[in-house]
Amino acid sequence: MSSLKERNVAAKQTTASRDVEWVPSICNFCSTVCNVRIGVKEVNGKKTAVKIEGNPNSPLNRGKTCARGQAGLKQTYDEGRLTTPLIRVEGSKRGEWNFRPASWEEATNYFMQKMQENQVQPWEMAMVGGWTSCVFYMPLALAFAFTMQMPNIVAAPMQQCVTAGHLGNDFVTGNFNFHDEVLADFENAKYIIFSATNSGVAAASTSRLVRFAEAKKRGAKVVVLDPRMSELAAKADEWLPIKPGTDSAFFLAMIHVILRNKLYDLDFVRDHTNMSFLAVEHQGMVVPMMENDEKGNPTAFWVIDEITGEVRKLPGYNNTNTVDVDGKKLVPALEVPKGFEMNGQKPKTIFQYMLEQTAKFTPAWAEQETDIPAATIEKIAIEFGQTRPSLIDPGWHGARYGNMINTRRLQSIVQALVGGIDTTGGWLMSGEYREKLLHFVKNMKEGKPTPILGLPGMNFPLTAAGKFFDPASWQHGHPSFAMAHSMAEKAAGRQGVVMPAFSDYGLEEAIDGKLQYNGQPYKIKAILMNAANPVRHYYPESRWKKMLSSPNLGILAVIDIVPSDTAAYADVIFPNQNYIERDEPFIYGAGPSTDHAITTRFSAVESSADLKGTADILFGFAQAFGATDALVQTISELNGMNLQDLQEQIGKAVKGQQTYTKALRNVSFKHHSKNLGMSPEKLEQTLREKGVLIVETADKMREHATLLKDLPVPTPSGRIEIYSLYLAGFTMQQGPSDTWNPGFVYIPPQVNQAKKPDEFNFIYGKVPTVSYASTNSNNPILMALSKVKEDEFMGLWINTQKATLLNIKTGDTVTVENLVSGQKAQIKAFVTEMVRPDTVFMSSSWGSENPLLKNAAGVGTAINKLIPYQVEPLVSAFRSQEFTVRVTK
Secondary structure, eight states, rough: OOOOGGTTSSSEEEETEEEEEEEEOOOSSSSTEEEEEEEEEETTTTTEEEEEOTTOOOOTTTTOHHHHHTTTTTHOOTOOOSSSSSEOOOOTTTTTTOEEOOHHHHHHHHHHHHHHHTTTGGHHHGEEESSHHHHHHHHHHHHHHHTTOOOOOOEEHIIIIIIIIIIIHHHOOOSSHHHHHHOOOOOOSSEEESSSOHHHTTTTTTHHHHHHHHHHHHTOEEEOOOOOOOOOGGGEEEEEEEOOHHHHHHHHHHHHHHHHTTTTTTHHHHHHGGGGSSEEEETTTTOOOOOTTTTSEEEEEEEBBTTTOEEEESSSSSSSSSSSSSSSSOOOOOOOOOOOOOOOBOEHHHHHHHHHHHHTTTTTHHHEEEEEEHHHHHHHHHHHSSSEEEEEESSSSSSSTTTTTHHHHHHHHHHHHTOOBSSSEEEEEOHHHHHHHHHHHHHHHHHHHOOGGGOOHHHEEEEEHHHHOGGGGGOOOOOHHHHHHHHHHHTSSSSOOOOOOOOOOTTTHHHHHHOTTTTEEEOOOOEEEEEEOOHHHHHHHHHHHHHHHHHTEEEEEEEEESTTTTGGGGGGGBBBTTTTTTTOOOOOOTTTTTEEEEOOOOOOOOOOOOOOOOHHOOOOOOOOOOOOHHHHHHHHHHHHHOHHHHHHHHHHHTTTTSOOHHHHHHHHHHHHHHHTTTTTHHHHHHHHHSSSSEEEEEHHHHHHHHHTBBBBOOOSSSOSSSHHHHHHHHHHHHHHGGOOOOSOOOOOOOOOOOOOOTEEEEEEETTTBOOTTTTTTTTTTHHHHHHHHHHHHHHHEOOOOOHHHHOOTTEEEEEEEEEOOOOOOEEEEEESSOTTEEEEEEEOOOOOOTSSSSTTTSSSOGGGGGGOBBOTTTOOOOOOTSSSEEOOO
16 A cells, blocks of 8 residues: 555645645554544654544434544653563562663563573463554464464453443343444433443443434433433433442333333244243253254244144244244243143243243342432333333443343343334444454355354454363363353362453463463463553552562563553563554444444554554564464465465565555455455545545445344344343353343342442443543643543542531542451542442542553542452453442541
């Protein structure tokens, strides 16, 4: 592709301050991945980024961008930027910022030398990846891990968000990453409920915010469940200050009311969910009557035809219950006739079993759990059930309580009961997700495999993570350390974790030398950190400082842009290009855009010659290990790209004729242009001019690719699963547990009640100006905006009534003590009526310590000084609010 100097096709816009060249890019400050344009002009003979705006061609953020996105250019010119490879000065300690400059060759050789000195085996190395670029480096990270026979990836979004909360939604709908796959259609909804979130709208996802603003303009009713009056709650018609951690009780009561008042969408529930399936009770568990293949996949279910009363056999994986295996039409019944028997058993429908299970979850019961009056709960359930279209926001960050996966699952069930899946005013699927599902279903029918990165929804993590769990997937026969730790825990009679996908579970034990697998030590001796800051991201900070300081860790290599708190623990640092400087090696779907659209980044300004993109860094490592050819082969297999094209382009990079980033980019453009029926040159020109190419509009896609109407979803049955077959499978394998109960169950938060005047529940969240555990808090513009609201954004929210009792005023320094772990931190108080009297709140955005972060260091308090290491047993999601604290002046 053409170089920066050859960009004659780039769009230009005349402004009052002379000509500015507008270069299309993708924002990198949160997982919304908004389409932006970087305004560039010559300053002192050098192209300089001077402005960031939303891309008006974007179907996602519609030309808008938030304060963080607009301030992004300041990261490029951060005075603390890492500008050259660094090697720790011999004799200095990890945690001290004591490095010497080095060349890339010297830094890479140093890394390889340490690997050899410590005799690091493939399973003794781990990659740790961060929040803000996982979608961009994931194709390379997975390929690198598989190539290097490294079964260990720790991915920050998983334990915090994607498995920690989204998985509950996924069990119902078959999705995986709701951020990328689902866009709540706020603007066409008439009734909206938010639970356990301030992030998606107010803190701030532009693509959601622009749609929410339309909803408010059009008069949608908004209800927010939150123990404090967040920015989002302040915009609600009803703010319900719910008791922390009890949202699932609210949803169970809603389900109780909706089912008993027949407020559900009958056609949708009957035809597209598994509520009409026949099931029996066996050993206290509801078991659907079905047939399975040799791999355990369902091949048939049974229903009763409401018209004829006959038992009919349905296809195992299908989008509808209205056609049997012989192609004959039917109307599935939600209840069996009185006295019905089949094969000597007395089955009921799943609908009937769900009615029975929800009988006890009345609004009066929920009032005792939530502190929300029963009349209010019933009113909202009825309003929600009677209003079409209505929606519950899918939610963002999930790591809070051990019940969060269940909470998100229950909210998805409420959404499904009103037929709000892939419908106007409900949860709309992204165009990229529909396209993946179309190809997947087509490949299934033709008996063809789908590349891992092309798998839709839950098929991707089950396939990818399954390889990390399975010793047979690796030549050396070792699973991930997380799975090895879970196996060791179970062998010792303790509870392990069922699916510790891309998790840090067991990492401390592996570094300390306490983990065993098959009677042999399983050690982690090397860590490669990419765009991650676990000293701030993960819980508690002391755990990560201890691990990264351990002499057992032979080498810690960090790829980063700025000197994060974690980078201070590195042995060698590789400086990364930031998103404004780099061309992207791949073409991507346009985030959760409901149009099928593709996008990529174009370098807006030249980076220093000493900065490299992640693709070039990983290929540099692969070359040092002698694994370049194997990495090329793996990338081809994972992405479905032409192997010959990859070999040709990567071969040029090996010879120094181009960067590895450019090699991958050339192949990516050729791959997509072939599918689009245009030349690579035309595709590049289009993307340079517009930033986004809409392949097919959402309206057109919905004519042939609407989920359930046209396509099955990626659940085991292809239908929306009110009764989860995924969780039923876990129950069969692991034994019964409320955590993976496939029906309806309430899991109360495991928090001691705050009984004394100085004891409180603890909650945290994001603020609009900073995201992801201070990843961009060093930005001077954002810091200035934050300090305007310093009390609210950086203080500990404490209710006026309690503060008066404790003689605490706004601005007073208070000590917060975790009553479970004993951790303590100091923070200034913010006294307000906008939080429950039994609860305190603080932002997750502060607490940087590295003095090179001149705008952020020493500002505010880090939440991971207070949060202990607590995980739940399904995916090792963090239980990061499951404790009480004492507050003293």
